[in-house]
Amino acid sequence: MAKSDLLPLKIKVPELKLGSMSHSQPYQANADVQTALDLPSELIDNWKVVALETLGVELKQSRALRVYLDSCIKCGACTDKCHYFLGTGDPNNMPVARQDLLRKVYRRYFTVAGKLVPKLVGAEDLTEDVIDDWYRYFHQCSQCRRCASSCPIGIDTAEISMVGRRILDKIGLGQKYSNQIISKALTKGNNLGLPGPALADTLEGLEEDIVEETGINVKLPLDQANADILLVTPSADFFAEPHVDGLIGYAKVFHEAGLSWTISSFASEAANFGLFTGNKQRLEEMAERIVQAANELKVRRIVFGECGHAWRVACNYLPPLLEKVSTLDRRYPVPQHIVEVTHQLIEAKQITLDASKNDHRRITFHDSCNVARASQLGDVPNGQLTIPREVLQASCNYFFDMAPNTTGQNTFCCGGGGGLLTDELSELRTAGAKPRMSAFQALHKKHGITHMAAMCAICKSQFAQVFPHYGFALDQVISVHQIVGDALVMTKS
Amino acid sequence: MIAALVLLALALCLAGIVWRVIQFACTPQLRHMPLTPAPFSRRGQLHRVVSELFLFKTLFRSSTWTWVFAWLFHVGLLWLLLFHINLFAQIDWAWFAFIASEAKFASLVTMVGLIGLLARRIVVPRVRFVSAPSDYLWLVFLLCLVSSGFLMRWTNHNDLESVRHYFLSVVNQLQSEFPSGWLLIVHLLLAAILFIVFPFSKLLHAPGFFFSPSIMTRDKKRTRIKSAKAEGRNSG
Numbered sequence: 001m002a003k004s005d006l007l008p009l010k011i012k013v014p015e016l017k018l019g020s021m022s023h024s025q026p027y028q029a030n031a032d033v034q035t036a037l038d039l040p041s042e043l044i045d046n047w048k049v050v051a052l053e054t055l056g057v058e059l060k061q062s063r064a065l066r067v068y069l070d071s072c073i074k075c076g077a078c079t080d081k082c083h084y085f086l087g088t089g090d091p092n093n094m095p096v097a098r099q100d101l102l103r104k105v106y107r108r109y110f111t112v113a114g115k116l117v118p119k120l121v122g123a124e125d126l127t128e129d130v131i132d133d134w135y136r137y138f139h140q141c142s143q144c145r146r147c148a149s150s151c152p153i154g155i156d157t158a159e160i161s162m163v164g165r166r167i168l169d170k171i172g173l174g175q176k177y178s179n180q181i182i183s184k185a186l187t188k189g190n191n192l193g194l195p196g197p198a199l200a201d202t203l204e205g206l207e208e209d210i211v212e213e214t215g216i217n218v219k220l221p222l223d224q225a226n227a228d229i230l231l232v233t234p235s236a237d238f239f240a241e242p243h244v245d246g247l248i249g250y251a252k253v254f255h256e257a258g259l260s261w262t263i264s265s266f267a268s269e270a271a272n273f274g275l276f277t278g279n280k281q282r283l284e285e286m287a288e289r290i291v292q293a294a295n296e297l298k299v300r301r302i303v304f305g306e307c308g309h310a311w312r313v314a315c316n317y318l319p320p321l322l323e324k325v326s327t328l329d330r331r332y333p334v335p336q337h338i339v340e341v342t343h344q345l346i347e348a349k350q351i352t353l354d355a356s357k358n359d360h361r362r363i364t365f366h367d368s369c370n371v372a373r374a375s376q377l378g379d380v381p382n383g384q385l386t387i388p389r390e391v392l393q394a395s396c397n398y399f400f401d402m403a404p405n406t407t408g409q410n411t412f413c414c415g416g417g418g419g420l421l422t423d424e425l426s427e428l429r430t431a432g433a434k435p436r437m438s439a440f441q442a443l444h445k446k447h448g449i450t451h452m453a454a455m456c457a458i459c460k461s462q463f464a465q466v467f468p469h470y471g472f473a474l475d476q477v478i479s480v481h482q483i484v485g486d487a488l489v490m491t492k493s
Numbered sequence: 494m495i496a497a498l499v500l501l502a503l504a505l506c507l508a509g510i511v512w513r514v515i516q517f518a519c520t521p522q523l524r525h526m527p528l529t530p531a532p533f534s535r536r537g538q539l540h541r542v543v544s545e546l547f548l549f550k551t552l553f554r555s556s557t558w559t560w561v562f563a564w565l566f567h568v569g570l571l572w573l574l575l576f577h578i579n580l581f582a583q584i585d586w587a588w589f590a591f592i593a594s595e596a597k598f599a600s601l602v603t604m605v606g607l608i609g610l611l612a613r614r615i616v617v618p619r620v621r622f623v624s625a626p627s628d629y630l631w632l633v634f635l636l637c638l639v640s641s642g643f644l645m646r647w648t649n650h651n652d653l654e655s656v657r658h659y660f661l662s663v664v665n666q667l668q669s670e671f672p673s674g675w676l677l678i679v680h681l682l683l684a685a686i687l688f689i690v691f692p693f694s695k696l697l698h699a700p701g702f703f704f705s706p707s708i709m710t711r712d713k714k715r716t717r718i719k720s721a722k723a724e725g726r727n728s729g
Contacts, residue, residue, distance in 0.1 A: 070697075091622045094622070330716065
């Protein structure tokens, strides 16, 4: 990994401001959205029974949950690690306090001590107030695992907030943004609800743009059976800025390397919001769409585009499901990441990069939380940290890393992950981006950084929105593959 | 009588720990969820677990002051545990004699750790916010337990020989006289309470560590064949 020449960033730990974010909560899902997912649309009458039952079932099914709820010693090591706490000072945004919102109920109803002496051990009855706190503060967690990697026992608040959201879903308090997206992905194939013909149009438009820009006939194929590679990419790549330039970058790489590839209109989404809401059934249904598309198109490889949590799902859930795809070439990792593909092509000298084409840029890299702490790249530990940097350093001459306590395993979330990338949470997201922005500002001051490269659709959207709050322009966030695409020497017509 | 109580409590404690371990072990973990970057090899994983277990590596990185006190406390505790083998057996190895003779020092180390942890809990507002009454109580309780033991050794309250004799007699169901001393009574009663409550408390975090999927799972490779070579063979 490229060494940063910066000292560790001095992270200012705020004073506790109890309740300072208690007004922040996402919109509740309405009846249409909830019924589409077979969930109740308002707080059900027997919510308490169902909530405790759901928790009981989750406890039986998840060793992680049981261990995490049982084993916290309240050492406090995590208390200054969450970007939302650092940005807002609300003590309920300290990871252990967030966990305790669920843990106090677990203790009250599921442990001997909590049943006998609740006050002594901090156990509490499940009341509507507690439910309200759950709805607020489990939606102020981006499930980035920074707390987990600071915990001596590895307690992962992400797991707890996923279960918390699952319980809320079951008693009728779904989150509108995530659940709406899940139902769109399950019916239309992508989070935007973009139908096949519209997608075809969009891709054609992009092909024309590339011809105009480079004079080269780079194709973005859709539903092309027997292609070698199925590209599964977040649907933001199809139209959002700066994402779309990343997609163009993938297409250029495939074109130049002579690889045959396709996008599927049926599984035109890499993102999987079922992870965020702890909805395993929907998560698997969405993952199954990829399996089905791979089977129908008879592809030999599956490659994921730049998306953090999608890559986590791809690493943690997808491999067993993909056993069902007989056409896959097992000599390649299943599934594979676009950055890995590019990295290997560079190493094998099958593509040539002219780094000087990026000389107008001074670039740093933002490690996306789900890539850095929840998945892998290549076949060495740390590959997810080194491989993207190697690709970037091959593509540009001015690459600098941010302070070491804010990158790699210690990376700060962009502030918009975990299903929080919705407008009503803007205040939270802007505050949560503060630690990352401080690191970026420090590097900018020292090296005149012009661009922050990211390989996650959520990070890109989030930064494009919060950069202006911190004195940067929204187009200073950039896709890794835009940088690659710009440096790529195109030799084929 | 008191020794019988302590031994019974100890048996309950062990049973409680076994029950808790069985409960963890029998709960499935369906999803592979290593906290990455994680080692791929068994050896790497062993290294990770050992450095967490003995050096508290993550805690060192994330909160150095907590690490100082927590580590001192646990090292002192381990030392004291070894020291208590004296109650049931006389071991003549040199290293053990050292451990046995320096129990006072071990108690001090443990107490420094406990006081540091307690101070942090009181002084740092963030930690105070997340502390329940039991979190303070445990630290105070353990301080009482350890200091009662420390005072016994400090004042040569009673000699080890007679206490060992007494415990062995109880284990072997022989008649014996309780070695006099109020400190010993206090110490043993506190120990009995500790043993009984231990399996139901947060003090039982050690088994949790061994079953924590984020730390205890190593990463799995997605392919068995070197992918760079496959790339070379297949494309172009």
